[in-house]
Amino acid sequence: MSDGVFSILAVCTANICRSPLMEILLRARLDETRFEVASAGVRGWDRKPMDPAAAAELTRLGHSADSFESHPISSRLVTSADLVLTATREHRSAVLALTPQALRRSFTLVEFAELTDLVDAPDPRALVAEAAMRRSLAPADADVKDPYRRGPDVHRATADQIDAAVTRIADRLNALVATPQDAP
Template identity: 75%
Template sequence: MVDRRFAILAVCTANICRSPLMEILLKAQLDSSRFEVASAGVRGWDRRPMDSMAAMEAMRLGHEADSFRSHPIDSYLVDSADLILTATRAHRSDVLSMTPQALRRQLHPRRVRGPDRARRRCRSHRARRPGCPAP
């Protein structure tokens, strides 16, 4: 019996910068026999290469980006994902407007770092910029 792989979907706007980098880095770190990683854009183009600056960053980190092609997000990708990583809260909202059932499978990267670190950063920011509202 073959176990189903855990599917991760990385989401950004056009699927040419942030989410492809997430996809490439996750694929490099995770066991491909246990994890399946894909990426898509909420306003993504179809079959576009990765942005040249993002591709250079991938190369700097030791990964190839030449074969990457962008994908617009669709309900199949969202429904198939066990975990959805969004680049921004706006992307999270876009995914939820498409598939509200995806709420429990989404994670925004800021939440990955943990709430304590985010609070410390926010306090530090407010100390440098008086009058900045608390989150």
């Protein structure tokens, strides 16, 4: 991932449902000149399209999965990320088993969304550091349910949960990098 740009890695199981939703929604909502986003799966498939039901939810939210291809996680991806957002605590544990030094920059999506409302910082990297120090303030139930091979109602609930958390995170990160000329 590029120097000077804040990089985010979204992680789930196979990188075909939750983490692609996280990646594509974050990429759409963040300032592309200041942020870059990738995704991977802890048991990820290589170059597979998004799950059709998850892709349908992404379309419902106004985005396309047409160019998406899945990727397995690697220590290089984790090491290069300024922030790692996982779907569940189990995924976070898998990230840390691969790259233990990522502890202070790895959170579940829901956990980090909650923490961004509770901590203050002057920039994205400081926000991640402050969130890591205040992790105990995050909710205990911070997992995003796996919708794979489940009904449309589960896919919709999962997509809506991801969308809400991504919106909170993107709004906060964009505000931290906004310059005076960006203001209306």
